[in-house]
Amino acid sequence: MKGILLIAHGSRRSESNEEVQQLTHTLRNRLDRKTIILCCAFLEQARPSIPEGIDACIQAGARSILILPYFLSAGRHVSRDIPELIHNKQIQYPDITFHLRPHIGSSEGMTDLLLSMIHPEAK
Amino acid sequence: MKGILLIAHGSRRSESNEEVQQLTHTLRNRLDRKTIILCCAFLEQARPSIPEGIDACIQAGARSILILPYFLSAGRHVSRDIPELIHNKQIQYPDITFHLRPHIGSSEGMTDLLLSMIHPEAK
Numbered sequence: 001m002k003g004i005l006l007i008a009h010g011s012r013r014s015e016s017n018e019e020v021q022q023l024t025h026t027l028r029n030r031l032d033r034k035t036i037i038l039c040c041a042f043l044e045q046a047r048p049s050i051p052e053g054i055d056a057c058i059q060a061g062a063r064s065i066l067i068l069p070y071f072l073s074a075g076r077h078v079s080r081d082i083p084e085l086i087h088n089k090q091i092q093y094p095d096i097t098f099h100l101r102p103h104i105g106s107s108e109g110m111t112d113l114l115l116s117m118i119h120p121e122a123k
Numbered sequence: 124m125k126g127i128l129l130i131a132h133g134s135r136r137s138e139s140n141e142e143v144q145q146l147t148h149t150l151r152n153r154l155d156r157k158t159i160i161l162c163c164a165f166l167e168q169a170r171p172s173i174p175e176g177i178d179a180c181i182q183a184g185a186r187s188i189l190i191l192p193y194f195l196s197a198g199r200h201v202s203r204d205i206p207e208l209i210h211n212k213q214i215q216y217p218d219i220t221f222h223l224r225p226h227i228g229s230s231e232g233m234t235d236l237l238l239s240m241i242h243p244e245a246k
Contacts (some may be wrong), residue, residue, distance in 0.1 A: 004241060008195070016196035019228060026234050031241070068240055072131070072195060073139035101240050105142060109236040111149050116232050117191055117224050118127060118154070 003037045003062025005053045007082060008070040010042030017046040020070065037062050043077055050085045054093075064097040072105035126160045126185025128176045130205060131193040133165030140169040143193065160185050166200055173208045177216075187220040195228035 006027070008020040024040040031038055037060045041053025048056060057065050067086060071078050086098050104110065129150070131143040147163040154161055160183045164176025171179060180188050190209060194201050209221050227233065 006237070011196060011198060013196075013198055016198050019196050023228070023233065023237075027237055030234065030238060066241065068237060070195060070237075072193060073134060073136075073142050075134060075136055075139050104236060104240065105146070107236060107240060109232075109239050110146065111153065113227060113230060113232040113236050114129070114146075114150055114191060114193075115153060117227065117230060118189065 001037055001061040001063060002035060003039070003054075003057030003060070003065040004031075004068065005050070005057055005065055006038070006040040006068045006070055007050055007053070008040065008042055008046075009077065010045035012045050014046075017042065023070075043081060050082070051089060054086075054089045058093060058096060062096070064099065067098065067100045069101065069103040071103040074103055074106065078103045124160055124184040124186060125158060126162070126177075126180030126183070126188040127154075127191065128173070128180060128188055129161065129163040129191045129193055130173055130176070131163065131165055132200065133168035135168055137169075140165065146193075166204060173205070174212060177209075177212045181216060181219060185219070187222065190221065190223045192224065192226040194226040197226055197229065201226045 006020070006024055011017055020040050024038060028038045037057050039053045039056050041048050041050045043050060054065060067082070069078050069082055083100065086100055090098050129143070129147055134140055143163050147161060151161045160180050162176045162179050164171050164173045166173060177188060190205070192201050192205055206223065209223055213221050
């Protein structure tokens with residue numbers, strides 16, 4: 001089993017966190033649930049935390065975990081805090097493989113996404 | 124001429140703001156520069172501000188302005204602060220048409236973008 005952890009910043013506003021949970025739900029429905037476990041986690045302000053999300057993936061049977069930082073810019077959360085949390089979990093679980101993807105703001109697809117908002121009829 | 128204003132939160136870290144400027148540059152190269160003026164602006168922490176960005180679009184000849192909120196969740200910035208700023212500019216410029224798009228986190232394309240990060244080979 002492969003785990004995927006979508007990591008968001010987290011907000012005091014529950015509606016913002018629910019948006020991330022809804023996105024996770026939508027994404028989960030488009031993945032093969034027999035081989036992929038998708039969870040979301042929050043850096044701060046909301047639960048599950050990132051360590052809790054990693055634990056949940058592993059307890060559900062994941063042997064490798066892909067980390068997707070749902071962040072627009074490479075601030076210290078992306079450049080330092082998230083890698084540190086992953087590093088600590090790698091020490092705790094030496095047999096699990098962790099893959100940390102770049103934050104979504106640096107994704108090549110971001111330009112396409114913005115273009116689709118400029119020209120919605122071209123989707 | 125049509126103006127497009129990409130609005131980001133803005134950061135104390137200049138690198139984060141430069142990421143937005145770089146994305147704006149990449150996006151501009153994929154648009155028709157004879158008919159579209161694309162600018163970016165920041166809600167706080169960085170310049171140009173949103174009012175300054177709107178002024179720049181209008182001074183460059185835009186008669187309508189499409190606002191793209193580069194935000195992942197619908198917090199108070201998206202639900203209140205940005206609409207208020209646009210409303211004030213609409214009063215200042217009654218002959219300009221403003222179109223406010225939903226924040227990118229609510230875009231249908233966000234799921235596709237995340238899927239492309241999970242399965243990069245499928246792009």
